[in-house]
Amino acid sequence: MKMKKIALSVLMAGVLITSCKKDKMKEPNEEEVITTMIVKLTPVGGGAVLQYSFDDPDGPGGTAAIIQEIVLAPSRSYRAEVILLNKTVSPVDTISNEVAKEKDSHRFYYEVQAGANVTVSNLDADANGVPVGLTSTWATGTISTGKMQITLRHYPAVPPNKAVADLVTSTKSGTDISTVDIGGFTIKIQ
């Protein structure tokens, strides 16, 4: 009889759970997507702050991403900062804040290609001393035009095991941002 009571009560619970009609329209919330990368360049020693973006405001699909040309003055030093946004949520989410909180599982790579007369150095590092690259210093040379690839890699493993020697193609990490397929940032020094 006891068994029967248990059976009946569990069954009633089941009826209640199942009859709860979940009809509400949930707010779509794609929280992890990065739509926009802004490179903010502050000239060392004064001057106007420059901002260039790689932007896909509606996220994957839909309208295509747009990448801007970065125009810099010759023989200057810039303090660079990367800002990442998710514009598909309201209010806009600043993802670079999350990256800053999880530095040990993120890393930016700046790959300057032939023609671009710029060197990137002084990348910020995580607690283990491994580069992160949310901030860096860009030093330009003579007048030139070339490409730079910026890649953000995310380490999904627990712990992330991020190491100085990791290449941009390391299978330890996956790509969050890559300018490679769109052709990279054009760096124009004039």
Added chain:
Amino acid sequence: MLCATLLLLLNGSSFSQVCSLNLSGHVVDSDTGEKLVNATVTLLEPDRIIITNENGDFAFDNVCAGNYTIVITHISCDTVVRKITLSKRLHLDFSLPHSLNTLGTVTVTGLRGIQNTGFKKELSGKALEETKGLTLAEALSKINGVTMLQTGSTISKPVIHGLHSSRILIINNGVRQEGQQWGNEHAPEIDPFIADKLIVIKGVDELKYGSDAIAGVILVEPKPLRNTPGYAAEFNSAYFTNNRQYVVSGVWDQQLNRLPALRYRIQGTFKKGANASTPNYRLNNTGNEEKNFSITLGWKKEKFNTELFYSYFDVKVGIFNGSHIGNLTDLQNAIAAEKPDDVFLGENTYKIRRPYQDVSHQLLKLKSTIIKGEHKLNVLLGGQFNNRKEYDVVRSSSNTRPQLDLSIYTFSEDINWEHPKRKNFNGVAGISMMQQGNTYGGRYFIPNYFAYSFGGYFIEKWSMHKWELQAGIRYDNKTINTTRLRFNSSIINYDFNFSTVASSFNTIYKATELLKLNLNISLANRAPYVNELLSDGIHHGTATYEKGDITLKPEKSTNISGGVNFQNKQKTFQIDLLLYVNSISDFIYQQPRPLNPVLTIAGAFPLIEYRQTNALLSGFDLSSSVKLLSNMEWQSKLSVLNARNTSLNDWLILMPANRLSNEVSFSFKNGKTNSNSYIAVELLNVMQQKNIPGETNGKQDYKAPPGAYNLINLNASSALSFGKTKITIGIAIRNVLNTVYRDYLNSMRYFADEMGRNISVRVKIPFNHVYQ
């Protein structure tokens, strides 16, 4: 029920002078009412053995008067004990209830092999018992012609003759399973321990469940409720060494003495596995955890019976974190690597981290049958609620939200009428309705929608002498109203309406007792699913951008199959052949568009579009069983499939490779304390899939199909008697030689090897008590 053993024990018999009495009886299966033929009736002290005849009858002549205890045992049924006093001529009727799992028992004398013919293939008994602790799809893949589509070792779904997902209807305890079955990594949400039988059907009977069963119907059938006052319990447990997976499952059945109309069952399963290991490395985050229970309540009277069933299923499955892909370049790098990076390997833990899936499914069903004269009316009401949450790798460790959250509820109503048998005709007509609502949260993959459908069917069967003819027709109409709310608050609505017709004709000809021929022609129509119409997003498991097409039409299948089943007179040889040709026009498939990648901030993703083409799937399943010695049997299964895209004159992608399985089993004689003992060795050869789409229009796949592989598997089992309790112990070894291999239909083949050697031990402890 094929066989029964009936034991008559003479107990404390006070011998009187009268020794010319007649004791006769009749034995039936209490669940099906079938007479039990070939039952062995043993009268001990002095030993007398009689086999029941084709009517289930037996008779002993010249029995002395006295008190006897009659013990009736049946390899598939519970033991029935009855005390009798024999003082005059006596006739007794016995009805033997099914034991909790009809499963187990191997008849030492009978063929272990195929009992499946034509278009109904069944997994039950010993074969099903060997799969205890495995997933539903793994169990089903023991059936020839059924293979698996996998994502790692923990997510698997059945494939019948090359087709899967929404082309297969899974009927869970009579109700059509409705979840998010469209996804390749969405496994059926069913506890295999519920099943007493897993049946794959094709042909006329499909029409009871839908017009869209292009590949077939899988029935997950629980054991009927108890039909003898008393109670029974069964405890099943298994442990697997490879991933330290353990399973415990219990079931309790009771029929009350005072209220025999009321029967009930309570059943539950808990399963937990740690990370799985390939022969050379252990894959992190490949654990699983499953919690299921079900309750059945039945009320049975002569003219009316009703059954209320509730089941809850919940599974949490880790997905190998080395397979979480950022973009196409990452995927190519991962594929180029011989093995995953060490950071994703070597952790031996039960802990499940992101990425993982958490899926729950609830089913409530009420089935009632009203019997009036020879008419039978069945009313089936079903309610299902399914929730699928996918937790991706996220940036913030404090984020506990799922990134994809799909909730779907389904109500279904089915009414059918079985008309009385007249002049060799019997048939069933029915109507069915369904209402379904789907909502999503998090990332978009399919829209919110409300769908409703109604349909009707009529099936008629005629049998006479050697012939059996069956025909049926079904019509369905489905309306889908979809809504997608975009981030900028714009709303996109699409509405669809599809009408589909299916029909089927089947003929069976029993040429002799030993030779059976079967021919079937089925037309089925499947309306496109919401994901095929409207999916739009990145699929991180495969680094593809999947895009639906709102102009898709229903696909139309014409399936012709022929079957031959033959066994020799001595029943030492049996062969079963099924040939099939399935021509599908407007076959919906995913066409890679390598020249049109989707550019995102994360880089390029190859575009895959839903397209329609004409397809022709043909092949055969051949099984044979040969009794080499009285205790040794050789069983082989061959499954061959050719899948063509006839419009493009090319092969279809992701079709199972041909395979051959050979198994030799030895049975041991029953001893005093052990019975049904056997040991079986299987050699499985899976060929390389060479029939893949050509690459003249660009790359169709990232990696060539893996090579052929051979696996050796071992299975042994014995039932040990401890007093009245018979405990069955089984030992199995999968991949005995720890072979390194990958399977074409496992999406993990891009990254990692398959599971290595896995030794498992299982125990079954049944209890049964019959009220006196």
